[in-house]
Amino acid sequence: MDLLLDKNTNGVWTLRLNQAARLNALSDAMVQGLHQMLADIDQDEACRVLILTGEGRGFCAGFDLSLADDAPGSERGEAAAWTRRQESFAGLVTRLKSLHQPVIAAVNGPANGAGFGLALACDLRMASTAASFNAAFIKVGMSSCDIGVSYLLPRSVGAAHAFDIMLTGRMVDAEEAGRIGLVSRVVAPDALLEQALLLGSHIASHDGFAVWMTKRGMWANLEASSLSAALELENRTQILARTTGVLKAKAQAFKRRQT
Secondary structure (H helix, E strand, O other): OOOEEEEOOOOEEEEEEEEHHHOOOOOOOHHHHHHOOOOOHOOOOOOOOOEEOOOOOOOOOOOOOHHHOOOOOOOOOHHHHHHHHHHHHHHHOOOHOOOOOOOOEOOOOOOOOHHHHHHOOOEEEEEEEEOEEEOOOHHOOOOOOOOHHHHHHHHHHOOHHHHHHHHHOOOOOOOHHHHHOOOEEOOOOOHHHHHHHHHHHHOOOHHHHHHHHHHHOOOHHHHOHHHHHHHHHHHHHHHHHOOOOOOHHHHHHHHHHOO
């Protein structure tokens, strides 16, 4: 199977890309499988947090270059076939962003090209010391502006670092990734999944609606046109969250502890 899903009982699920021999490079079938699996996870309330990682020594080597000669459906014209393929790959970014559940990228090894884009589309990224990142597209004659990287990378590390990474196609190791803010945590390889599960459990301990609104609000306000627009969204979200009754229950419990 190209994909493995571990449904942990605490609501923190782990989705593994499972083509270790190819460093989990993405084929068309694997991308379609990811779309379907992520759509199913989005609808499953038992999943509170999703961890995305790779089997073996790689996170994701990006597009499987052995498939570069042709695209499915080429009988309809090369441009149309490649457009469908491009949109399917790029659609994984919006699919991950739109999930109700926060997604933690546990980057266990190389995250190249489209794999880099997948990691950037996750809400949180942590890396093992064996991880590395690069915008590999420019190294094969394509633009580094691909799979959401030109939008997501500068928002993570700033424009100066993003231009450096995208124009050179060079590898960014785990130490640099942590230093420039590409990842929030760097851990030993044998501790990566354990630490990702602990982080996921911490997030899952909060009210599910509050977590969803925090994820949704953060992504929305990364695109906000002004501070006023961001505040407007925050204000409305807080009033909506109050209707769940969680704040009232927490406040009453606090008062009881004070008496």
